Amino acid sequence: MKLLAIDTSNRPLSVAVLEDTKILATTTTNVGRNHSSTLLPIIEQSLAQAGIAPEALDRIVVAAGPGSYTGLRIGVTTAKTLAFTLDKALVGVSSLAALAANVLTEGQLVAPLFDARRENVFTGLYRIENQRPVNVVADQHVSLTDWHQVLAAYQEPIVFIGADVATYEEKLKASFGKRFVRAAPQLDLPRAEAIGLLGQTMAPVAQIHAFVPNYLRLTQAERDWQAKHPEEDHAPYVEKI
Amino acid sequence: MILAFESSCDETSVAVVRNGDEILSNVIATQINSHKRFGGVVPEVASRHHIEQITICIEAALNEANVTYDDLDAVAVTYGPGLVGALLVGVNAAKTVAFAHHLPLIPVNHMAGHIYAARFVKPFEFPLMALLVSGGHTELVYMQADGQFEIIGETRDDAAGEAYDKIGRVLGVPYPAGKVIDEMAHQGQDTFNFPRAMIDEDNYDFSFSGLKSAFINTVHHADQIGATLDKNDLAASFQASVVDVLVSKTLRVLKQYPVKQLVLAGGVAANQGLRERLQLELPKHFPDAELLLAPLKLCGDNGAMIGAAGYIQYQHQQFGDASLNADPSLEFDWMPNMPH
Ligand SMILES: Nc1ncnc2c1ncn2[C@@H]1O[C@H](COP(=O)(O)OP(=O)(O)OP(=O)(O)O)[C@@H](O)[C@H]1O
Ligand SMILES: [Mg+2]
Numbered sequence: 001m002k003l004l005a006i007d008t009s010n011r012p013l014s015v016a017v018l019e020d021t022k023i024l025a026t027t028t029t030n031v032g033r034n035h036s037s038t039l040l041p042i043i044e045q046s047l048a049q050a051g052i053a054p055e056a057l058d059r060i061v062v063a064a065g066p067g068s069y070t071g072l073r074i075g076v077t078t079a080k081t082l083a084f085t086l087d088k089a090l091v092g093v094s095s096l097a098a099l100a101a102n103v104l105t106e107g108q109l110v111a112p113l114f115d116a117r118r119e120n121v122f123t124g125l126y127r128i129e130n131q132r133p134v135n136v137v138a139d140q141h142v143s144l145t146d147w148h149q150v151l152a153a154y155q156e157p158i159v160f161i162g163a164d165v166a167t168y169e170e171k172l173k174a175s176f177g178k179r180f181v182r183a184a185p186q187l188d189l190p191r192a193e194a195i196g197l198l199g200q201t202m203a204p205v206a207q208i209h210a211f212v213p214n215y216l217r218l219t220q221a222e223r224d225w226q227a228k229h230p231e232e233d234h235a236p237y238v239e240k241i
Numbered sequence: 242m243i244l245a246f247e248s249s250c251d252e253t254s255v256a257v258v259r260n261g262d263e264i265l266s267n268v269i270a271t272q273i274n275s276h277k278r279f280g281g282v283v284p285e286v287a288s289r290h291h292i293e294q295i296t297i298c299i300e301a302a303l304n305e306a307n308v309t310y311d312d313l314d315a316v317a318v319t320y321g322p323g324l325v326g327a328l329l330v331g332v333n334a335a336k337t338v339a340f341a342h343h344l345p346l347i348p349v350n351h352m353a354g355h356i357y358a359a360r361f362v363k364p365f366e367f368p369l370m371a372l373l374v375s376g377g378h379t380e381l382v383y384m385q386a387d388g389q390f391e392i393i394g395e396t397r398d399d400a401a402g403e404a405y406d407k408i409g410r411v412l413g414v415p416y417p418a419g420k421v422i423d424e425m426a427h428q429g430q431d432t433f434n435f436p437r438a439m440i441d442e443d444n445y446d447f448s449f450s451g452l453k454s455a456f457i458n459t460v461h462h463a464d465q466i467g468a469t470l471d472k473n474d475l476a477a478s479f480q481a482s483v484v485d486v487l488v489s490k491t492l493r494v495l496k497q498y499p500v501k502q503l504v505l506a507g508g509v510a511a512n513q514g515l516r517e518r519l520q521l522e523l524p525k526h527f528p529d530a531e532l533l534l535a536p537l538k539l540c541g542d543n544g545a546m547i548g549a550a551g552y553i554q555y556q557h558q559q560f561g562d563a564s565l566n567a568d569p570s571l572e573f574d575w576m577p578n579m580p581h
Contacts, residue, residue, distance in 0.1 A: 036332065036567060037564040037565070037566040038564070039333075040336050040563035040564070041562075041563045041564050043340075054340065055341070056339045066472055068290070069285065069326070070326060070329065072291060072328060073288060073326065073333075075334040076292060077292055077295065077329070077334050077337070078333050078334075078337050079296065079297060079333040080292070080296060080570045081333070082337050082341055083340065084296040084300070084343045085296075085298065085299065085310070085338050086341050119424055124465075138317065191448050208296060208346065209296050209297050209300075210293075212292050215290065219278050219283060219286050219289070220285075221286055222282040224284060226277050229278075235274055237272060237274050238253075238271065238275065238290050238292070238293065238294055239270065239273075240268065240269065240270050240271075240301075241269050241270075241271050
């Protein structure tokens with residue numbers, strides 16, 4: 001299976017080309033340049049290095065969220081359009097699972113985390129089983145305080161992973177004490193090759209048209225509107241004219 | 242044949258255009274029902290809808306045109322001006338289609354697209370003046386050749402469409418208000434005599450914020466004293482001021498810049514009052530100038546107009562590459578290699 005994997009969920013950008021379990025090309029940057037101008041050139045280059053034409057791909061795997069809304073849009077639009085236009089299989093992988101996949105210690109609990117500002121995070125809980133992250137607590141947008149309570153049920157060490165862990169390190173240490181284990185910094189970057197390996201065996205999305213980022217949050221405007229109109233019907237918001 | 246993408250605001254559109262002047266398909270998915278909830282376009286909501294729609298629109302555009310990727314010569318896309326998150330969806334989708342099918346990519350200025358909507362009426366003859374009136378722009382654009390744009394005058398504050406939408410809120414007309422106010426105006430009289438800003442000034446610029454304030458003050462004052470004003474008369478008075486200013490500035494600019502054609506384009510070009518006035522006045526003052534009204538269906542944002550503008554760039558080999566990015570505040574110097 002020839003596979004292209006993409007992650008632009010946050011500041012890092014990662015692209016990999018795989019043939020079955022063989023990693024043919026991989027590029028990861030963490031320079032915060034605009035993913036919109038860098039993603040497609042890196043895809044082009046990676047496929048060229050791997051000697052694979054886009055039409056020869058079998059599957060496209062993308063980190064589908066949560067993460068930065070803009071970053072997700074760039075990665076998901078590119079992956080979705082590529083899969084649609086070339087009629088290829090498309091797989092969305094949790095951007096948090098993608099980070100957790102960097103940890104290989106069997107049985108280990110892992111909490112990947114992205115900052116969502118003001119003491120809120122996008123996070124979830126994973127356990128490494130057979131070298132793959134298995135979801136234990138669903139990905140969510142949650143305050144650090146509430147997340148601490150959720151994790152209270154797990155009285156064992158938890159590896160916290162992600163560049164944003166640094167932002168809350170003191171607080172996390174204070175809450176979790178010895179259970180707080182900081183992942184090695186080289187594991188904080190998502191690696192598309194790991195995402196590709198995860199997505200290789202997952203079921204592709206049934207409806208490419210319906211594939212959208214997993215933002216895990218409504219927009220502020222929609223939240224306000226729903227609070228004011230709890231009964232309102234969901235009219236078709238988009239219409240063909 | 243060009244596959245053209247537009248996603249700068251609240252319409253996702255993909256079109257197939259042949260030779261820059263024939264529409265084979267022009268699929269438009271509008272988000273108006275969504276943004277109505279908020280009284281205006283919410284950028285993050287718009288961006289999310291674009292992702293939901295983009296591949297659906299590509300598929301429908303190809304199917305309705307009855308073409309395959311093999312029939313295409315290029316992919317064109319709006320890369321600015323507009324909402325950055327919205328633009329990003331169209332830009333990344335278009336780049337990906339171009340890459341996947343080994344097609345050249347044409348980056349198109351959205352405002353150039355609006356002007357080229359009139360190209361579907363008949364071929365352009367130069368020099369040409371365009372009165373470009375939309376939700377975000379009010380400009381007089383002089384063209385000496387295809388792909389050459391010179392802004393002769395522009396609004397110093399609100400765009401005309403923006404003014405319509407803002408006074409629409411005061412009248413309780415849902416977003417976008419332009420079309421409904423236009424209809425109301427046709428049933429009312431210009432009884433309020435709102436100011437005609439800058440109409441006598443010796444320049445080609447516009448201003449609509451004073452008119453907007455005068456309108457809002459009139460309505461608020463009536464509310465305070467418990468008077469009811471005729472909404473149709475309010476709409477008619479507002480529209481009379483907008484049309485007076487737009488038309489008189491346009492006629493004035495044509496004295497200094499004689500042209501073969503006057504193009505009316507942009508969302509507000511759908512305005513019946515404006516179309517009628519230009520049809521009446523232009524032949525009176527400039528019998529040799531021809532009026533090209535952008536077709537009603539092509540005044541709002543759509544992919545076909547991007548395909549028409551993109552075709553000019555295609556002829557001049559003005560291509561972008563995989564690193565093309567959205568440029569939310571793109572200005573009108575979009576064909577840098579063109580002879581000036
Ligand atoms: N009949 C009409 N009379 C007046 N205004 C109208 C009419 N129909 C539409 N409009 C206005 O046109 C605007 C939409 O035009 P358009 O879609 O070109 O704007 P935009 O794409 O948001 O802005 P821009 O093109 O400047 O980036 C809205 O402000 C709407 O109220
Ligand atoms: Mg527009």
